[in-house]
Amino acid sequence: MSTIRNRATLLAATTTAMLALALTACGQDGTGTKTSGPDTGGAPQAASSGTTARNAGNAKDSGTTGGSTGAKKSTGSGSGSDAAAGSGSGTGSGKASGSTPVCTTKDVAISAAYQGGPPYTHIVLTAKNTSGHSCRMNGFPEIQFLESHRENVPAVAKSKPGAPVVLAAGAPAYALVRLSDGGKDEDTEPVTAFSVMIQGGSGLATVRAPGADGIAVDSAKWATGYWTHELRNGADDF
Known part of the structure; x- marks a missing residue:
């Protein structure tokens, strides 16, 4: 038991x-x-959710920055276009003509030729730019035909061009000059060479008169036109 x-x-x-x-x-x-x-037990999941939220935030921030950069680039491009458009405007042309130096007699080669047939009452002056750079022909040629007449040949107002005459390298300018009326009883004097100055420019050019015997000038009738890029019918008829 x-x-x-x-x-x-x-x-x-x-x-x-x-x-x-x-x-x-x-x-x-x-x-x-x-x-x-x-x-x-739930900590890893919470951490994972936080990481996901941070990644989403970073992705959002990154997208915003990229958009901003893109917008800035686009704006820069537009500004460049505007700047380019402004630089090609009339203002640029005005500055170019205003800053172009006045031609001197050393910048151009001046020659004279008869204009039209007998009685050879007009000649044409040609000033060709030989300087290698642009220059501006001011006003009209200051011509003195005779030693006994020291005043310049007067200009004809209607021949004045509407814009400055700027000559590129190698380009010519022209001026029509009246010598006389061609009358038999005119009081004319022979000229084989004469002087020309450019308004606003320095120096004096001696120009040989056309023809073997030179030209006949009448101080009561002579006149000159303004420098122009080409002779114009009407404006240069005097």
């Missing part, structure tokens, strides 16, 4: 120990879930 009671006691103690061990393994609340420490 004693042996049976001892076995029963041992069995009960063993069962109690096994039950306690099982409870310890499963947790204090007996549900199989650990409750002794904080729950960290």
